[in-house]
Structure formats: C-alpha cells, structure tokens
Amino acid sequence: MTAAEIRQSFFDFFKEKQHTIVPSASLMPQSPGLLFTNAGMNQFVPYFLGTEKAPYDPPRAADTQKCIRAGGKHNDLDDVGYDTYHHTMFEMLGNWSFGNYFKPEAIKWAWELVVERWGFPAERLYATVYRPGKGDPGMFDQEAWELWAELFRAKGLDPDVQIVDGNVKDNFWMMGETGPCGPCSELHVDLTPNGDTGGKLVNMDSDLCIEIWNLVFIQYNAEADGSFRDLPAKHVDTGMGFERACSIMQGTKNFTDFSQKPTNYATDVFQPLFRKIEELCGKKYHDIYPETLTRGAASDELEQAIAFRVIADHIRTLSFSIADGIIPGNAGRNYVLRRILRRAVRYGRKLGFSGSQTFLKDLVVTLVEQLGDIFPELIERRSVIEETLEREEKSFNETLDRGLEMFEREVTNNGAISGTFAFRLYDTYGFPIDLTELLCEERNVPLDKKTFKQLMEEQRERSRASRTSELVRAADIATDAVTEFVGFDQDDTEATVIENHLDDGHLLVITDKTTFFCEMGGQHGDQGIMRVNGKEYTIAGVQQLGAARAHLVPSDADVHVGDKVELILETERRRPIEAHHTATHMLHWALHEVVSKDAAQQGSLVTRKRLRFDFNSAPLTAEQIDQIEELVNEKISAKEPVSWLEVPHADVKSRSDIMQFFGDKYGDLVRVVQVGGEAQQLDGYSMELCGGTHVRNTEEIGIFKIKSEGAIASGVRRLEAACGESAWEFLRSEVAKDSEEDEKLRKRLDEANEKLKSIGLEPEDHPDFPRIMAGLLMGGGTFHQINTVIKKSREHVTTLNEAVIRADKKLKKAEAAHAAAHADEALEEKISEGSNFVFQIEASAALLQELLNGLKKKQFTKAAFFIVDDGSKLHLGAYAGSDAQAAGLQAGKLIQQLAPIAGGKGGGRPDTARGAAPQREKLAELAAEAEKALG
Known part of the structure; x- marks a missing residue:
C-alpha cells in the first residue's frame, strides 16, 4: 500500500467503528507550556479533564495529527538524518474514546487492524503491559495482559513470550504531576531477519524492534498528596507512528522480506522529496x-x-x-x-x-x-x-x-575565537553558536565557550529584568463551574462564590459572574479588589479554568463558598488597556489602507502602557508610518463610536470586511467589535472578531504614536505604539533623548574640530538644537504640531551626527597619510640593510598595516617583527619574505609564539600575520624574544 492508502485505511477502519474523523489540530499548541503540538492528545485535553464535553456522537474520534518534536523536553532534532526513524515533524495516527469504550475494544481493534487487516505477522508482535515496581503508582494491568493473551493464543503463540512487562517509565502515562493518568500498552515489531528475538529487544532502543502503537488507558487521577483515585469516566488515547507503519509495510515488501532493515526514508513519504532534491542539486540519494x-x-x-x-x-x-x-x-x-x-x-x-x-x-x-x-x-x-x-x-x-x-x-x-567574539557573531550578526563550534572543531581552533555562556546568561538576565509580563500560570484545577462575564459594560458587580481552590500561594475564588477580564488574546488581565464580609482583598489577577473564572486573592482571605462578594475593577488599569486594544484594531485597519490588504496579523499584545502588533510585510517607509499615524489620529479626533455585537459565526464568516484570523477556532456565536458606523449594523470601517474589552468612543484613546517598527523574522514586522498619557511620556522622553544626544555629539564635534584646527584643516559647522516648540510637549497640542517637534529634533540630531562623521573621516584620512609617510621613511633604512629586523614605535594602530604593506610592495625577502604601542596596548605584526620562509620562518607562527609573552594572541598566514597584546610593560621582553626568534 502507498502511504496515502495506509492513512486512508486507518480512517476507514475507525469510521466503521463509529469514530468521527477529525482534522489535525494546528501545530500552534493550545497549551502555554508547549513549544509545538507534540502529540495527538493535545487538542483533546479539555475532554480528558472534563472541562468540556466531547462534541462527537458517540464520543469517539480518530485522526492524523501533525506533531513536532524539536525543542524543549521532546527534542529529536540532533538524531534526524543519522538514523532510520527519528523526525522533527511526523504524523501520529490515533483513535480516542472520551468516557465511552475502554480496554477490551481498544486492544481488540488494534489487533484487528494491524494483524487481520494490514497483515502484520503476529509472531513478530510484542505487547507491553504495565507492571509497577516498588513505590510506583497503580497496580499490574492484569486486564490488558489477559486481553492480549487471548489474541496471541488464538494465533498459536505463547503469551508469556509475546507479552512483556513494562516499568513506570515505559508503560505509565501522566499528563502532569497531578491530573488524569493511567497505564499504557504498546505494540512492538521485531524487524530482525529471523524474527526470533523472543522479546529481548523490546524497549531496548533498538531500531530492529520498534514501537508502532501506544494504547493509553486513562483511568486514574493523580492527587496532590501522591495518591491515585479511579476516574468516574475512563478514556482511551492512542498514538501510532504513521511513518513507522509505512516503513514496515513497504520496507518488508508487505511482510515477505525482512532481510533489510526498514527505514522511514525508503518510503513514498520521503522518496518524492529526494527525487526533487536530486533534480535541484544534480546529486543522487543513497539510503x-x-x-x-x-x-x-x-x-x-x-x-x-x-x-x-x-x-x-x-x-x-x-x-x-x-x-x-x-x-x-x-x-x-x-x-x-x-x-x-x-x-x-x-x-x-x-x-x-x-x-x-x-x-x-x-x-x-x-x-x-x-x-x-x-x-x-x-x-x-x-x-x-x-x-x-x-x-x-x-x-x-x-x-x-x-x-x-x-x-x-x-x-x-x-588564532582563536574568544567568547566575546562568538557572542558578537551570534547576538549582532545572527551567526549560530553551533556553527561557530563546528568551524572551530574543523580547524582545530580554540573557542572560549565559558565566556560565551556567561555573556548569554547575562543577556537573559537583562531580558528577564526588563520583562513586565503579568501572566499567571495555568492552574492544574478541573472544575465544572461556569462564570458569566459582565465586564464589557460594568466596572463592578455583586457575585456569589461557588468554588474555592488553593494553588501556588493564592486562594482562587470562583464566582458565578465577574467584571474581571482574564488575560487572553494578547490583552493583559484585570486587577482590583474583592469586598466580602466587611473586609477588602486585593485581586492580583484572574485565571480561566474551563468555563469558570477564578480571582487570585491572598491564601488567608476569609472567603467561603456561598459568600456574597463585590468585585470592583481597578479602572486606572483597565481604561488604558481598552484604549490600546481599540487602537490596535484601528492600526490594523490603517495598515490595510496604507500598506496592503495582505498585511495579516501574526500576533499582538495589549497592556496599559503600550500595544504591540506583528504582521507580515516588507519594511515600512517613514512616509507609510506617518500616514498610518495620521489616519489613526484623524479617527480619534473624529470622536467615533465603538460598539460590539454578538452574532452567529455562520452569518459573518464569509464577509471579507470583517477581520477573522487564520487558524483561530470560533464557536457558533462570535463577538464583532466595530469602530465607526451605526451600532448593531456591522457597517464600521474597522470590524474584527474579538473577545476583548474596548473604549466606547475613539475620543477616549487620546493620542496615538508609533514608537518603533522593525523586523522580528524574515517577512514579519513588529510595530510598537502607545496611546494617551503613555504616548505623551514617550514623546517627552524622545525630545529629552535628542537633547542629550545633541550635547554628546556637540562635545565630540568640538573635540574633533580642535584637532582639525591643530593640523591646519577646516572645522565642521553644526546647527543649534531647535527649542522653539519644546514647551508644546508639556502643554499638549494637535498631533501634527507634536510630530513637527519630534521631526525637527530628529533631523537636527541626524545633521549633527553627519557633521561628526565628516570630521572623523577628515582626521582618519590625515592620520592615514601621516602613517603612510612615516612607514616609508622608517622602512627605507631597514630594508637597505637586507637582514631580519625588529621594529618598535609609539604610534596609532593604523601604522602597523602600512608597515606590513610597505614590505610587501618592496618585495622584502627577509623577516620582520613590528611592535606598535598606541598608548593602551601593543599591536603586533610579523612578516616573512621568500628567503625567510625558505629558512623556516613563518609569520603566523611568529605571532603565535611571541604574542603570549605580553598576554596577547593572534595568527595569520605564512607571509603576514597580526596580533595584539595588553601588557605594555612587557614590551622590552617581547622585543628581546623577537630578536632571538629572528636570529
């Protein structure tokens, strides 16, 4: 069978068993703890936890799930290409029961598909069952053993041989430290030529006996105290490696020839790609x-x-x-x-x-x-x-x-790669450290990994210190409670406590309704206070638990189930968040107007201080940024209404004028937020499906200012912007920074001009900093007036910086000319002597290259060693002409031999080499050793 036929055969089989065939979930995981969707069960977690009801009748499903294991706990990246069966991305075939069938059906159907329908030789199959060791959870899975034993006996096989006990590591599955868990039973296939290993290779990491299917029986709940209780509803979660199934079926000529070890890459899953690569590169693939x-x-x-x-x-x-x-x-x-x-x-x-x-x-x-x-x-x-x-x-x-x-x-x-240089390659130029390591290994060049790791950790610390995320971790709590959100229109409400839970130092209070928004969709969550029984508690945040919303208050708060509480938002926090959220919608609209209708959102963040918006596009020009700002601020000044309407998704999903995002899952009812137009009419100029909170009128946004625009990935741009008082703070700080930069540049230019005058060259002029409108930023003004202030100050700094650059170029040109003349004069005498020499001088580092170039131009055949002292360190150069090299002297080796005397290092080619050394006090010793080395 082809790969497509094998996949379809799996679907057809389970469709016969009344399973709903569901599409693969996105590789973007729903769980915040995952890098990628890495198992078939990921999309079904709410059904296992009981926070949602499975929407299938009967509650059974089958699918093929795209999975990636290339980072974090599950990482197969380094094995790819070197063995026959590891991949970063693979398909996992699975069948699922949500409180419906259990072990008898799962095991029977697995056997029926693999043995009876696909034809796997039963004698080459080994089933593993869970047998706990001392202190392990649960008990021996006698039921699974007996079910497998009956199937093996029917084929004339000994269950004691074909069924292998597995330990907690291999045969007990847990979602986390607590929560649903249970034993699992795997099918392994003996791929040795004779197929007579008797199960000795099972779970031994051999590619001649590989696991093909894992059946997980979710029957316990792991409690916080370490105990395990039976679940009221038991589930089945299975996963079969699609590429492995194809490998075995196709690689053994449908189980008739096991002389060659099957490989996933010899299947029609990969062969078409190999043919295309061959066509492109002109080389042949050999397995x-x-x-x-x-x-x-x-x-x-x-x-x-x-x-x-x-x-x-x-x-x-x-x-x-x-x-x-x-x-x-x-x-x-x-x-x-x-x-x-x-x-x-x-x-x-x-x-x-x-x-x-x-x-x-x-x-x-x-x-x-x-x-x-x-x-x-x-x-x-x-x-x-x-x-x-x-x-x-x-x-x-x-x-x-x-x-x-x-x-x-x-x-x-x-002659070596320092940790500082490796970090600069990585951090500034995007050159991967693993490639730097590989290059160093190939050339036998030392690499200071310790310093690199230290610099990386310092960067992470800076990043952590600057991060102001207010995310609350997902609590591991299952609940059937439902909380009504009334916070779109209310800042406070009375509610009834329906559940309490202690978790991670907080009391999580679940109420029947709330005004508090939970962080989601990029919008930061709310904070505020809870009043109950005459006391007041700070709500540090809110956490979504299924359909319920929990308020985080101090763990010792006197709050009990049944209490009536008053929930009051911190509006000083909520209002700026709402302003930034509505401005994000308006920014998205303006991008479509100015840049392209294809500028699709790739991510967003909305806080009380700023908004961040990621989108696919080429870099924006300064003119486009100006146009976007003008459009958004025009709409703000127009004091337009902002409204929202809940409608059936079927009514709007085909409307191109209502923004809907690829990959998002929507329910039957959706909420459309519109800016402009008539309320309830869905005729605004900006309309998006959105579950967040917003201002009621654009006037509440105040002012909109883009802070930065740049790349975060190839083809993906990021805009950061601020509204209201945060925008004013940014504008004032920008003018202040320009003023400070003006002072620094002015000082540098004055110093450069003094040097230019001293050598008879014309100084550079510079304009005065424009202060005529600086007061406007303190008193307010129109967006156009404010932008004029910013533009004038930035234009001035740019002009001043250009003057500094021109002055520096004049000085460097003069210094280079002086160095060249000095080099010619100094070398003439040494060259005429026609012997090896050591030359030391106090001068700029620029002189060193001129000295080396001078010997090359004059085709000097002997050897020379240069020491240029610039007042802060020693710059070293070595030269070896044809006669010197014939005598065994090489420039690169001279540098490597002599530079360490003064604490330095370097290297180069046999004819020329350079280095540097920090210990200027060792100059005399270095010169003496150089004389000896040159003979």
Missing part, C-alpha cells in the same frame, strides 16, 4: 546510514545521504509550521523553527547549493502535491510558505557568508 561510524568519520557519500534526509525532514516541519502561522523568528518556537531552517540551509551547502541560490521554496510544490488533500492548509498557504522560506533562506545565506568571512578574519588575526 546508507552511519551504523557504527562516528559522525566525524562518516564518508562523503554518507554525509551527502544525511544531508538529503535532513533537508527532506526539515522542509516538512518548516512548511507545516508556516502554514499554521508559526514564522521563523528570534524567540521560543519561532527561534526553534529558524534553527531548523538554518540547519537545512547548511546541509544544503553539502549538496552544492551556493550562498546565492535558494532551494527550500522549490521543494514546497512536491509537498503540496503529496499532502495537500489531507492537509488543505498547505494549498491555502502555499504562497506564504514559499515567500517566507525564500526570504529567510536568502537572509541566512547573507548571514552565513558574512559570518564565515568574519570568522576567518578573527582566526587569522588572533
């Missing part, structure tokens, strides 16, 4: 593996095969992720994706793809042809996938070439 070879010792042919496999695997991960709205970037899952793309590009170089050639986008068409029918998002988002891959690959090729050039220069000059 060979490292086996006992170390990675470094692998042959060129093997390295080429690994490159094919890595690229084929990674293009699947990249394409599916981008289709689900996960774009390569600089943090979290976006950075994992960027690493995967860069890894694919680097392996592409092994196949001959050059830095000027992009190839990843050319593989997308093959993937769409293969999987577009089962995953239609590939078809719908094909152009976005191709454009993103091309931009990101082109950008990384530039980074790679620039980084390689800088790396070579650093090695030439210093």
Whole structure:
C-alpha cells in the first residue's frame, strides 16, 4: 500500500467503528507550556479533564495529527538524518474514546487492524503491559495482559513470550504531576531477519524492534498528596507512528522480506522529496546510514545521504509550521523553527547549493502535491510558505557568508575565537553558536565557550529584568463551574462564590459572574479588589479554568463558598488597556489602507502602557508610518463610536470586511467589535472578531504614536505604539533623548574640530538644537504640531551626527597619510640593510598595516617583527619574505609564539600575520624574544 492508502485505511477502519474523523489540530499548541503540538492528545485535553464535553456522537474520534518534536523536553532534532526513524515533524495516527469504550475494544481493534487487516505477522508482535515496581503508582494491568493473551493464543503463540512487562517509565502515562493518568500498552515489531528475538529487544532502543502503537488507558487521577483515585469516566488515547507503519509495510515488501532493515526514508513519504532534491542539486540519494561510524568519520557519500534526509525532514516541519502561522523568528518556537531552517540551509551547502541560490521554496510544490488533500492548509498557504522560506533562506545565506568571512578574519588575526567574539557573531550578526563550534572543531581552533555562556546568561538576565509580563500560570484545577462575564459594560458587580481552590500561594475564588477580564488574546488581565464580609482583598489577577473564572486573592482571605462578594475593577488599569486594544484594531485597519490588504496579523499584545502588533510585510517607509499615524489620529479626533455585537459565526464568516484570523477556532456565536458606523449594523470601517474589552468612543484613546517598527523574522514586522498619557511620556522622553544626544555629539564635534584646527584643516559647522516648540510637549497640542517637534529634533540630531562623521573621516584620512609617510621613511633604512629586523614605535594602530604593506610592495625577502604601542596596548605584526620562509620562518607562527609573552594572541598566514597584546610593560621582553626568534 502507498502511504496515502495506509492513512486512508486507518480512517476507514475507525469510521466503521463509529469514530468521527477529525482534522489535525494546528501545530500552534493550545497549551502555554508547549513549544509545538507534540502529540495527538493535545487538542483533546479539555475532554480528558472534563472541562468540556466531547462534541462527537458517540464520543469517539480518530485522526492524523501533525506533531513536532524539536525543542524543549521532546527534542529529536540532533538524531534526524543519522538514523532510520527519528523526525522533527511526523504524523501520529490515533483513535480516542472520551468516557465511552475502554480496554477490551481498544486492544481488540488494534489487533484487528494491524494483524487481520494490514497483515502484520503476529509472531513478530510484542505487547507491553504495565507492571509497577516498588513505590510506583497503580497496580499490574492484569486486564490488558489477559486481553492480549487471548489474541496471541488464538494465533498459536505463547503469551508469556509475546507479552512483556513494562516499568513506570515505559508503560505509565501522566499528563502532569497531578491530573488524569493511567497505564499504557504498546505494540512492538521485531524487524530482525529471523524474527526470533523472543522479546529481548523490546524497549531496548533498538531500531530492529520498534514501537508502532501506544494504547493509553486513562483511568486514574493523580492527587496532590501522591495518591491515585479511579476516574468516574475512563478514556482511551492512542498514538501510532504513521511513518513507522509505512516503513514496515513497504520496507518488508508487505511482510515477505525482512532481510533489510526498514527505514522511514525508503518510503513514498520521503522518496518524492529526494527525487526533487536530486533534480535541484544534480546529486543522487543513497539510503546508507552511519551504523557504527562516528559522525566525524562518516564518508562523503554518507554525509551527502544525511544531508538529503535532513533537508527532506526539515522542509516538512518548516512548511507545516508556516502554514499554521508559526514564522521563523528570534524567540521560543519561532527561534526553534529558524534553527531548523538554518540547519537545512547548511546541509544544503553539502549538496552544492551556493550562498546565492535558494532551494527550500522549490521543494514546497512536491509537498503540496503529496499532502495537500489531507492537509488543505498547505494549498491555502502555499504562497506564504514559499515567500517566507525564500526570504529567510536568502537572509541566512547573507548571514552565513558574512559570518564565515568574519570568522576567518578573527582566526587569522588572533588564532582563536574568544567568547566575546562568538557572542558578537551570534547576538549582532545572527551567526549560530553551533556553527561557530563546528568551524572551530574543523580547524582545530580554540573557542572560549565559558565566556560565551556567561555573556548569554547575562543577556537573559537583562531580558528577564526588563520583562513586565503579568501572566499567571495555568492552574492544574478541573472544575465544572461556569462564570458569566459582565465586564464589557460594568466596572463592578455583586457575585456569589461557588468554588474555592488553593494553588501556588493564592486562594482562587470562583464566582458565578465577574467584571474581571482574564488575560487572553494578547490583552493583559484585570486587577482590583474583592469586598466580602466587611473586609477588602486585593485581586492580583484572574485565571480561566474551563468555563469558570477564578480571582487570585491572598491564601488567608476569609472567603467561603456561598459568600456574597463585590468585585470592583481597578479602572486606572483597565481604561488604558481598552484604549490600546481599540487602537490596535484601528492600526490594523490603517495598515490595510496604507500598506496592503495582505498585511495579516501574526500576533499582538495589549497592556496599559503600550500595544504591540506583528504582521507580515516588507519594511515600512517613514512616509507609510506617518500616514498610518495620521489616519489613526484623524479617527480619534473624529470622536467615533465603538460598539460590539454578538452574532452567529455562520452569518459573518464569509464577509471579507470583517477581520477573522487564520487558524483561530470560533464557536457558533462570535463577538464583532466595530469602530465607526451605526451600532448593531456591522457597517464600521474597522470590524474584527474579538473577545476583548474596548473604549466606547475613539475620543477616549487620546493620542496615538508609533514608537518603533522593525523586523522580528524574515517577512514579519513588529510595530510598537502607545496611546494617551503613555504616548505623551514617550514623546517627552524622545525630545529629552535628542537633547542629550545633541550635547554628546556637540562635545565630540568640538573635540574633533580642535584637532582639525591643530593640523591646519577646516572645522565642521553644526546647527543649534531647535527649542522653539519644546514647551508644546508639556502643554499638549494637535498631533501634527507634536510630530513637527519630534521631526525637527530628529533631523537636527541626524545633521549633527553627519557633521561628526565628516570630521572623523577628515582626521582618519590625515592620520592615514601621516602613517603612510612615516612607514616609508622608517622602512627605507631597514630594508637597505637586507637582514631580519625588529621594529618598535609609539604610534596609532593604523601604522602597523602600512608597515606590513610597505614590505610587501618592496618585495622584502627577509623577516620582520613590528611592535606598535598606541598608548593602551601593543599591536603586533610579523612578516616573512621568500628567503625567510625558505629558512623556516613563518609569520603566523611568529605571532603565535611571541604574542603570549605580553598576554596577547593572534595568527595569520605564512607571509603576514597580526596580533595584539595588553601588557605594555612587557614590551622590552617581547622585543628581546623577537630578536632571538629572528636570529
């Protein structure tokens, strides 16, 4: 069977068993603790927890789930390409029961599909069942053992051989420290030529006996005190590796030939991609593996095969992720994706793809042809996938070439890679540290990893210190309670306490209704106070628990189920958040008006101090930013109404004028927020599906100012903006910064001008800082007036900075001319002597290169060693002409031998080399040793 037929056969089988075939969930996980959707059960967690009811009749489902395991706890990235079955992205076939059938049906149907329908040889199958050790949860899964035993006996096989006990690590599944859990039972396949291992390879990490299907029986709830109680509703959660199933069925010629070890890459899941890569690079794929070879010792042919496999695997991960709205970037899952793309590009170089050639986008068409029918998002988002891959690959090729050039220069000059330089390569130029490590290994060059790690940790600390997130972690609490949200129109309400829970140092108070918004959709949550029994408690935040909303108050608060409470918002916090949220909608509208209707939202954040909006686009011009600001502020000044209306999703899902976001899940009823137009008419100029809170009139926003615009990933831009008082604070700070910059630049220019005068050159003029409208920022004004202030101050700083640059260039040109003249004069005498020499001088570092160039121009055949003292450190240069090299002297080795005397380092080629040393007090000792070295 083909891969498509195997997948469809799975669907057909479970459809016969009354399962609803559901589409794969997005790779963007619903759980905040996951980087990517990494298992089939992720989308069904609410059904297992009981916070939502499964919408299927009967409550059974089957699917194929896109999964990525390339970061965090589950990370198979480094194994990809080197073995036969690990992938960053794979399909997991699964069937699910939500409180419906249990072990008998799950085990019977697994056997029926695998053995009776697909034809797996029963004697090559081994089932594992849970047997707890001392202190392990639960009890021996006798029921599962007996069910498997009956099936094996029916085939004339001994259950004591075919059923293998598994420990808590292999055969007991837990969602977390607490919550639903239970034993699992796996099917393993013996792939040895004779198939007679007797189960000895099960769970031994052998690729000759691999797990193909895992049946999880969720029957317990793990309590906080360490005990396990039976769940009232028991569930089944299964997962089968699709690529592994294809590998076994196709790689054994439908179970007739086990002489060759099956490999996922020999299936029609990957072969079409290999054919396309062959077409693009002109090389052939050979299905060979490292086996006992170390990675470094692998042959060129093997390295080429690994490159094919890595690229084929990674293009699947990249394409599916981008289709689900996960774009390569600089943090979290976006950075994992960027690493995967860069890894694919680097392996592409092994196949001959050059830095000027992009190839990843050319593989997308093959993937769409293969999987577009089962995953239609590939078809719908094909152009976005191709454009993103091309931009990101082109950008990384530039980074790679620039980084390689800088790396070579650093090695030439210093003979080693410092942690500081490696960090600068990574942080400033985006050059991956793992590539720096690889280059150092290949060239046997030392790398200071300790300093690099220290600098990375310092950067993380700075990032953590500057972060002002007010997220509350998701509490591990299941509840059937429902809380009505009345906060769209009310700042306070009376409510009744229906549940209390202690969690992580807070008392979580669930009420029947609330005015408090829970952080979601990028909007920060509310804070305020709770009044109850004559006492007042601070509400530090709110947490969504299924359909309920819990208020976080101090753990010792005197609040009990049944109490009547008063919930009062901190409006000083809510109002600015609402202003920034409505402004975000208006910004989105303005982007479509000014830039493109295709500028789609990629993420947002709304706080009381600012808003952040990510979107796909080319960089915005200054004129476009001005136009966007003008449009939004015009609408603010027009004092337009903001309203919202709850309507059936079916009524609006086809309307192109109402913003709806790809990948979002909507219920039957949706809330449309509109700016402008008539209330309840859905005729505003800005209309979006949104569950957040908003101002009632644009006048409440006050003023809108874009603070910054820049890239966060290839093809993805980020705008940050502020409204109201936060915008005023920003504007005042910008003028203050410009004023400070004016003083710094003025001082630098004055110093440079003094030096220019001293050598007879004309100084540079500079204008005065414009202060005529500075007072306007304190007293307010129109948006146009305020922008004029900002523009004038920035234009002035730019003009002043250009003057400083011109002055510096004049000085450097003069210094270079002086250094060149000095070098010619100093060398003439030494060259005429025709012997090796050591030369030391107090001068600018610029002189060193002129001295080395001078010897080259005059084709000096002997050796020379230069020490230039610039007053802060020693700059070292070595030269070895043809006669010197014939006598065994090499410039690079001279630097490496002598620089450490003064605490320095360096390196270079046999003819010329450079270095530097900080210990100026060792100059005499260094010069003496140089004389000895030159003989």
